[in-house]
Amino acid sequence: MSDLYEKLKRFQQNTPVQKPSPPALVPSSSTSKPLPDQLLKIPGIVRGSQVMEKIQQRDDAKKKFLSTLGVNEVTNPAGKYGYREIKISNRELPITKEDIGGLEIQTISRDASLAVFNANDFLFFDTETTGLAGGTGTTPFLIGIGFFDEDGFRVCQYMMRDYDEEAAVLHDLVKQIGRFPALASYNGKCFDAPILQARFLLNRLRFPITDMPHLDLLFAARRFWKKMLPSCSLSTVESRILGRTREEDISGELIPYVYFDFLRGIRIERMRPVLFHNVEDVVSLAMLAAKICRMVRHPENECRHGWEWFGLGCCLAAAGMWERTFFCLEQAVLEPSLSLEEWIAINKFLSLSYKRLARMKEAVDVWQRMIERGEDVFAMIELAKFHEHTEKKYAEALALTERAILQMRNRQNDVMANGPATVMYEELLHRWNRLLEKRKNP
Template identity: 40%
Template structure:
């Protein structure tokens, strides 16, 4: 999606200054640092633990990214944040006290030897969004970078990330601990949008990477970006030749990731706030929304979403299955029975539906004739499945035979009626 940076390209930095000048080390340390700051648009930040570079960007409350106004995040009701996290404790989540974090590191696998050489942290000041990127020119600047980040984190009670629970936050925690600076990145709330996006969009998208979400949800294609897997090697090259030019796409990549975190939060919230009318929802999303609402025990909204998903290709069978079980869970037997009849007729999880009907007829309505009929149909399907698919259905067939034997017994019918099938196990 992004362009590759050619590290061997001779780049005119200023008039008469080329990449080869960096490699030859002809610049003084002062001149080198001046050029790095100019090219990357950074400023030097002095801390008690040394100096590092940083970039500060501020976005007005009217700023849009990927078609989303960043300040709209404050229109998200508290209970919707709980749905995004699938945790009612997050109903107390406050975006005004949240920091959006993304890191660029020296390795993609993580571990104690992985450094976060560029740390992006975005947050709201009122309704303006401020984005700071902390950069270390070499490993000896890590304590200074972490000190600045630690001071910033004191102001916040929540973290928002994308795969941060598995990657960014563990790496930062490790770096803080190695530098004996505590663990300021651990906060009471951590909203990881990868988990939220996977729950909501997994039926629609084969990949829920941030790049895939940007493309599918926002029709956004980055210009001048760089693939994540190239980032470590570019930084290592910088450590050797101090040429900052190839780092520019990395700063852009990091900045875009954080802006997209805000936009994605607003987008997911829109789908959860008003799913049947939201332009954030595609056909398959309704099934996923139904699952989210069901898990949070918001049953009426779950039913609405499942009903919408019944006619949607790709998720229709799953929606029939989940909705029927939800009706059963809620004791809405008439609706459940009607749906199971429809499923059996249309061969949608037919064997499951027939067994559920058998339970209703046997135990609730005491209609043993119908119970026998649907159980026999379920047995026939089980035998066909065994023959067609070639895998064992023995336990399933055994349970169906037991059910049929019990139903026949209740009708006073002799057990020889079972001779139509194989011998009971």
């Protein structure tokens, strides 16, 4: 190894160092063709030029089509994007700003921070995205916002005509959001807001709505209509509760595929119902907020079903408005379309509410009608407790306990398969033995 090293060292010492010669200068009188013409002879460059020309023609066609829908190009320091604004006058709007009140919103949302706001303070927003699963890879290509002004209700749409316009959309969206102290959405807390937060983070922008009060109307819709409707999607609530029918619409799960086609310049006219869908969603948010506020303010005019009365009663109970709670729950049990199980569930909540406030006379009345109509074990147990501990009527308490035990034995298969029911059965036996002793030795 050392011999090889010595040979290499001697070879380097004996080899003369040659300085590089300067590059030859091309005379200015050269007859060669200009460089661009030479490049155009390369097949790859020719193909690239043709592709760029087709892309430009595709983008021009998309812009021309969007301009027929009122989508204009807006330029800001971050780039360009499509912007559309729609104004709905007070005469065309089926609601008024006075329909939306802070106290009613606080009641339905159980969020005290929303009590100080009125209709002018809320920014209603909805997004159309490249996927419905959420996550970092999901991009909101169309963001619609709506708000009340002096002339009525205004909807603004921020559209990414291609992925490179996202930064420009978010740049102007931040300014618009900053004008309002509160937000309103439909499932926005779990879907729209996290997606926007991810996109702001990837674009190195501060997410403006992290600490803003946020009214998510999906939770209120579930409280009122979950038992009534096949689903609580915004389109279902809109058609079945608000009575709105969309003439030109598209299913939400198809929207990502329509946008992907639009990016490729394929069937770009299918974006028309997507823009319409987004506008209708934003308008429906305002109408839904007004509807729920009116239900709290004037339930006798707005509640049409027992589950609406029950949902309102639960909201009022959480707010501590007990007299109004009892009124709503008593109205709920009068609903003729309720099944026996539903009717018992509402009466159970009503009786426990009376018991919580020590209004035992009303609670006893509820338990008695539950026993008369449904032979309900819960009502028998509660009434037996009342007779044993309050009235000291051990015979009545024992009779109710025996009746409850018999009812449980008739459902022996359910008792054996249901752990909580088995525990209830054992507690009934224990109460029965205790009541026997009390009756013998009062």
